[in-house]
Amino acid sequence: MATREMYELSGAGFEKSCDLMKSLPPDLFAELCQQSIRNLQCENCGVDQTLLSQRFQAAGVDTNVDEVRNVLNAVDYLFSTAAKHKLSTDALLNTVASHYKLPKQTLQVIRHVWNEEGKKLSDIKCSRDLLPAAKLLDFQWKIGMAVSSDSCKSLNHPYVTVELKVAEHSGQVQHKVFEMTIPEFRNFSKQFKEMSAALENV
The missing domain is CATH 1.20.120 (Four Helix Bundle (Hemerythrin (Met), subunit A))
Incomplete structure (x- = not known):
């Protein structure tokens, strides 16, 4: 109720x-x-x-x-x-x-x-709970090389840093940064291509 x-x-x-x-x-x-x-x-x-x-x-x-x-x-x-x-x-x-x-x-x-x-x-059909999701404002990525780390055992390996700029429904803008290995980034990229292909069929 x-x-x-x-x-x-x-x-x-x-x-x-x-x-x-x-x-x-x-x-x-x-x-x-x-x-x-x-x-x-x-x-x-x-x-x-x-x-x-x-x-x-x-x-x-x-x-x-x-x-x-x-x-x-x-x-x-x-x-x-x-x-x-x-x-x-x-x-x-x-x-x-x-x-x-x-x-x-x-x-x-x-x-x-x-x-x-x-x-x-x-009447909004996407009204699962009607609390809006955050909106992606910007997407940046760069390739780097790990040369020193307290926790990483395998140095001198390339990695990808991704930075997202997101507007939450409250109006706050958040910056979210995360790192991926090259295989992880390839899988990430593949999923984006699959989403793009699916959207073309909508």
Whole structure:
């Protein structure tokens, strides 16, 4: 049941997110909800929580980037769970109102956003859980030669360093670096070619 899943969000962390939701002016909360919806529909590559935090602070809301990220995650979860279970607007509002004690103006924003976007979000076919995956922004690789190592027994062997630049759904950009042996990289390359061939047939 969606009600039970949403209830599992309760706890100190989520209660703090609800406290921040209560302090947001309706227009800023509506902006956050709209960004969440666009993100869940994969229409953007993440939400800039730093910019949102600055906007909230300019409006007199005492917050920081981490708190904004937590609120965004909470809103993402509410909408994604509602979409996954194809909740009506009334069912969503009853669940939220009964568990989270949000003020009327906050509930009105949720009602408006879900009336406008809920059906479209619920109809997305790739809605396994509707929490968006990270987006690959850049892919770099280079070949190197191991000349010294505390753990590697076989030096003077070539290796490939891969660096990925990834935008998470929260808006954070992460750099992920890993190394592969030449056989591992060949297998990696082969899998990419197989994916490319499969996509051409779609």
